[in-house]
Amino acid sequence: MRLLSFAGLGLVLTVALLFAVFVGDQGPWYFAWVIGTVMIVLISGAGAILLDAQQEQTSLEEI
Amino acid sequence: MEPIIPGVVDLSRLQFAITALYHFMFVPLTLGLTFMLAAMETVYVVTGRQIYKDMTLFWGKLFGINFALGVATGITMEFEFGTNWSMYSRFFGDMFGTPLAIEGLMAFFMESTFVGLMFFGWDRLNRHTHLAITWLVALGSNLSALWILVANASMNLPQGAHFDPATMRMQFDSIVAVIFNPDAQAKFVHTSVAGYVSAAMLVMGISSFYLLRGQHRQFAARSFRMAALFGIISTVAVITLGDVLGRMVYEHQPTKIAAIEGLWHTTKPPFEPWVAFALPDDAKQENHFEIGVPFVVTPLVTHSFFTPITGMHELEEQAAPHIRSGIEAVTALKAWRDGGSADDLARFNAHKADMGYGFLAARHAPHNDVSSIPASKIEQVIVETEPDILPNVFVTFWSFRIMVFLSLLFFGLFAFASWASLKNRLERNRLLLKLCLWSIPLPILATEFGWITAEAGRQPWTVFNLLPTFLSASTHSFSYMVFSLAGFAILYSAFIAAELFLMFKYARLGPEDHTTHAGLAKPHNGDQFASVPAE
Numbered sequence: 001m002r003l004l005s006f007a008g009l010g011l012v013l014t015v016a017l018l019f020a021v022f023v024g025d026q027g028p029w030y031f032a033w034v035i036g037t038v039m040i041v042l043i044s045g046a047g048a049i050l051l052d053a054q055q056e057q058t059s060l061e062e063i
Numbered sequence: 064m065e066p067i068i069p070g071v072v073d074l075s076r077l078q079f080a081i082t083a084l085y086h087f088m089f090v091p092l093t094l095g096l097t098f099m100l101a102a103m104e105t106v107y108v109v110t111g112r113q114i115y116k117d118m119t120l121f122w123g124k125l126f127g128i129n130f131a132l133g134v135a136t137g138i139t140m141e142f143e144f145g146t147n148w149s150m151y152s153r154f155f156g157d158m159f160g161t162p163l164a165i166e167g168l169m170a171f172f173m174e175s176t177f178v179g180l181m182f183f184g185w186d187r188l189n190r191h192t193h194l195a196i197t198w199l200v201a202l203g204s205n206l207s208a209l210w211i212l213v214a215n216a217s218m219n220l221p222q223g224a225h226f227d228p229a230t231m232r233m234q235f236d237s238i239v240a241v242i243f244n245p246d247a248q249a250k251f252v253h254t255s256v257a258g259y260v261s262a263a264m265l266v267m268g269i270s271s272f273y274l275l276r277g278q279h280r281q282f283a284a285r286s287f288r289m290a291a292l293f294g295i296i297s298t299v300a301v302i303t304l305g306d307v308l309g310r311m312v313y314e315h316q317p318t319k320i321a322a323i324e325g326l327w328h329t330t331k332p333p334f335e336p337w338v339a340f341a342l343p344d345d346a347k348q349e350n351h352f353e354i355g356v357p358f359v360v361t362p363l364v365t366h367s368f369f370t371p372i373t374g375m376h377e378l379e380e381q382a383a384p385h386i387r388s389g390i391e392a393v394t395a396l397k398a399w400r401d402g403g404s405a406d407d408l409a410r411f412n413a414h415k416a417d418m419g420y421g422f423l424a425a426r427h428a429p430h431n432d433v434s435s436i437p438a439s440k441i442e443q444v445i446v447e448t449e450p451d452i453l454p455n456v457f458v459t460f461w462s463f464r465i466m467v468f469l470s471l472l473f474f475g476l477f478a479f480a481s482w483a484s485l486k487n488r489l490e491r492n493r494l495l496l497k498l499c500l501w502s503i504p505l506p507i508l509a510t511e512f513g514w515i516t517a518e519a520g521r522q523p524w525t526v527f528n529l530l531p532t533f534l535s536a537s538t539h540s541f542s543y544m545v546f547s548l549a550g551f552a553i554l555y556s557a558f559i560a561a562e563l564f565l566m567f568k569y570a571r572l573g574p575e576d577h578t579t580h581a582g583l584a585k586p587h588n589g590d591q592f593a594s595v596p597a598e
Contacts, residue, residue: 002595029307033255036300037205039101040259044293047485048285049397050107054487060545061276063284063489 074544075147075536078551080518082140084511085555090134090560092253093261094208095297096126097201098593100181102289103175104197108190118286121574123181126563127150130178134170139551147544151525151535153229158224159214160246166210166354174203175210208258216247219517220315220584225420226529228396228411233529248312250517253304256297257513260473262507263294267480268503269570274489281571287499288484295477302470312520313364313372317528319520321375322459324360325350325366328374332361333371339464343456348376366534375456379449386445388414389421394434410520419529424448426533454522462515469509476502556569 024031090480100119141163141577144152152159177200182192187502217223218524223240224233250494267290273283321327325338336355343350373381392414399407414421425431429446437445482498483492490496521527525535 001516013324021313021327027243027248029245029252029304030243033252036252036256038298039257040293041105043296044099044102044289045106045109047288047292048103050485051285051288051385052112054108063280063487 068538068541069353071531071539071544072536074541074548075539076339076532078147078544078548079140080131080515081548082136082143082551082555083514083518085559086133086136086140087511087514088507088559089129089136091258091261091507093126093204094151094258094267095260095293096122096129096265097197097204098259099262099266099289099293099574101194101198102124104294105297106289108194110389112397114282114285117574118282118289119378120443121282122286123568124569125265125269126176127182128562128569130253130535132562134175134554136504136558146537147537149537150517151530154232154530154535155218155526156232156235158221158241161208161235161238162214162217162241166207169203169210169428170207174200174207182225184353187333196301201236205258208255209247212251212254213242214245216244216518217241219250219358219521220244220311221526221529226415228399228408228415231400233526244304246308246311246315246397249308250575251303251307254513256301256304257506257510259432260294260301260470261510263290263477264473264499264501264506266290266293267477268500270428271499272570273498274455274571275493276431282574284484284489287480287489290412291477291480291484294473298470298477302369302474305470306469309364310366315371316521318375318378318454319459320364321373322456322520323463323516324372324455324457325353325373325460326360326372327376329377330363330372331359332359332371333368335360337363338460341460343460345453345456348450358534365399373423373455373573379452382449382452383418385420385444386448387415387441388417390424390433390436390441390444392418393421397432397434418447419524419526419531422449422529422530423523423535425540426451426531432436451523459520462512462519466516467508469505469512473502473506473509 020031023034067495099430100123103115103119106112108118143579144156144159144163170423177196180188180196181193182201183194211459221233222244223237224235226232227234235241248393266286270283270287274287309323311319314321325341325343329351334357336357337359338350338353338355341350341353360372361370392411395403395407395410395414396418399411411418421433424433424436424444428445429435476498479495480493483489483495509594523531523533
């Protein structure tokens with residue numbers, strides 16, 4: 001099962017790499033959109049998790 | 064050729080503009096909210112905290128209202144190409160229809176299917192599968208937009224097709240050239256990310272409303288934080304990508320860039336000022352009350368300090384040989400189609416690059432037929448056609464400036480909001496919260512003005528340099544157009560009223576009560592995703 005998961009993830013990574021090479025070459029702004037959107041989503045999510053951490057470390061009720 | 068009725072063309076344009084602008088009140092929120100939902104649900108799956116699931120559910124409800132109305136207003140536009148723009152569809156349908164059909168399939172199959180699974184799958188799918196579905200909704204809605212923007216880019220920068228004199232229409236050559244059209248790329252990323260800004264402002268504004276009233280504070284603080292960060296990065300991106308799009312316009316649509324910048328004469332770099340304020344006078348072809356910032360326009364548009372930008376007067380002069388050649392092309396084409404010789408076809412092929420200018424000159428030709436212009440009148444027709452190559456400068460100039468000034472305002476607002484949220488000083492800054500609340504409609508307004516810039520600036524063409532707008536419309540009667548326009552305006556206004564009513568209603572109701580504090584509790588040991596019971 002682990003081997004299958006490993007192979008599956010390896011396949012996904014290979015496809016992602018090929019996608020990145022092709023789209024990065026043919027459509028750099030499409031590639032930028034993919035990377036940028038994922039980055040925006042992750043930073044936004046990280047901000048929320050940071051707020052959780054800030055509230056756990058302090059007794060302040062202020063928002 | 065059918066007689067051209069200017070009033071009908073204008074009404075067709077007005078009808079399309081109104082339906083498109085109405086539709087685009089819903090689209091940016093759909094594009095952005097889906098990715099915001101993906102962000103919230105990702106945090107829920109990673110942390111297991113109930114509050115993030117409740118955030119996804121609540122903002123998902125507002126997304127659902129917006130999505131339904133967005134789909135309803137979008138369908139009519141697809142039919143309008145056939146009903147009101149049949150000449151355009153005849154000429155360019157081969158090229159335009161392909162991405163439009165894919166967009167329809169994408170919206171109705173991929174996007175709608177996953178939206179259904181997202182809304183009704185919470186209790187039926189495991190959390191990872193549901194998260195994947197939410198991401199696919201986001202991807203699907205943005206890919207729908209991609210195909211429409213690919214189609215639009217084909218009109219601004221036609222690629223991947225050629226004109227066939229036998230069929231009298233553009234024949235499709237390469238889907239790859241159409242998809243990777245540089246205008247499509249720049250327009251897609253700019254428009255999509257503008258949608259992120261709109262969604263971030265909606266979430267931030269409604270969260271501010273709760274914070275101002277002291278309601279749902281923890282829910283609002285998290286929503287605000289996520290929206291502020293989502294918004295600031297998106298605003299930086301939308302400004303950067305707007306510059307990319309501007310470069311594209313400078314390289315391929317010189318009349319549009321000259322109108323955007325209000326440049327009646329070729330610039331003298333590097334001093335040439337960027338016109339921040341002016342009242343462009345289309346009739347007199349000059350600016351009134353001009354206020355400029357020196358040394359800005361050349362690097363802004365050309366990314367160099369010494370490259371002149373051709374002004375509108377000079378562009379008119381440069382158009383003269385193209386109009387002359389275009390008249391030759393259309394005359395030869397007509398002769399060949401009327402049973403002419405191979406020489407006529409050869410003459411057409413020699414001038415076919417300027418064919419669009421020949422069509423443009425038809426407005427000033429007897430019976431709108433350039434082949435019937437007497438030799439003695441050709442120069443007069445060319446002179447009369449020259450000003451036609453320019454768009455409405457006042458509209459293009461100001462719609463661009465409103466969009467740009469608003470985007471700079473968003474940058475300041477999101478930056479301040481991010482800082483206040485990261486420092487936990489939101490509730491101290493009530494003015495900021497009020498500003499965020501009242502700014503909710505502004506990004507949508509900015510995107511509307513962005514579209515007005517793009518489409519008004521493309522005039523007088525539906526397909527740039529190939530097909531003039533006045534030759535693209537159907538030959539409806541004037542009364543038919545007035546009646547259908549009134550119908551659309553009433554129906555779409557009802558849609559907007561329904562959207563506002565439902566949005567206000569559900570925003571006022573707020574999230575479910577149990578989210579207020581209970582969801583903040585840490586996940587239970589051993590059951591990371593257990594819900595915390597309501598207080």
